[in-house]
Amino acid sequence: MARVPELPEVETTRRHLAVAVEGETLVWAEVGRDRTARRNHRPADVTERLPGRRVERVGRVGKFIVAELDGDLRWVIHLGMSGRIRLVGESEPLDPHTNFRTRTAGGVEVRLVDPRTFGFVAVWTPEEWAGSTLAGIGRDALDDLPSRNELAAALAGRTAPVKALLLDQRLVAGLGNIYADEVLARACIHPLRGGGSLTPAEIGALHDAVGPVLAEGIQHGGTSLDDLAYLLPDGRAGTYLDRLWVYGRAGEPCPRCGTAIERVVVAQRSSHFCPSCQRR
DNA sequence: AACGATCCCTGTTGGC
């Protein structure tokens, strides 16, 4: 089953990272795999710029973790498909696929472990930030969700499938494949519906579904944070997977009406929906 | 400009 870090996992990671490094000065950094630093001109831009910098605050936009450093630099981390952040002492043995490390003056190491290398670490000047796709990223789906009217304006005239538009981080930042399917399921909208074809009522339902779906994901530890399972007060598995209505459930009954969930490819991604609740 | 397709990766899965 999917273990892709989505917004809830990224937010949980951000919170842990903030506790570990906010106010701390970084003293050392290493790129273990050049591809992980591909968003800088050279890997050395990462390893040379971080040491000596103080981490002012650790924020997030969509699935990008964005830390503000002194010296007007931004330290950006994306977990990609398989990335996770480990916060450990420097003597801790390295996990395989530890593609990036940095260390605080206090001796805490931040490590990005990322087998599939879709994640990245970047350290950008204001000019580099402005020239990156981060400059054009949409508003955060959790903290800064556009209003119904703004969402309607963004969808107006668009012919692309609404699922594809939800995955476009320039429109709204933070929805990935799993949560896009779940949001559409709760709003009773077929993933292949053209973005501009949605009625005001459907846009309202879509808008209203985003917050609860993401909040529930965070509350239940996300879809992939197995490590947190034991921390949950009621002892249930710390996985959101059990709560998914449609994602990965082709052939299983829709929790609303019992109809078998179907799978279709949209925007080169698998999409799951109830053919009865979500009409084309 | 908008849209769809392709590519990058490797651990996991499913079919034979």
Added chain:
DNA sequence: TGCCAACAGGGATCGT
């Protein structure tokens, strides 16, 4: 049972 091809997906990039 064991092997290997197919699959999974976020986001950059390219062609139309």
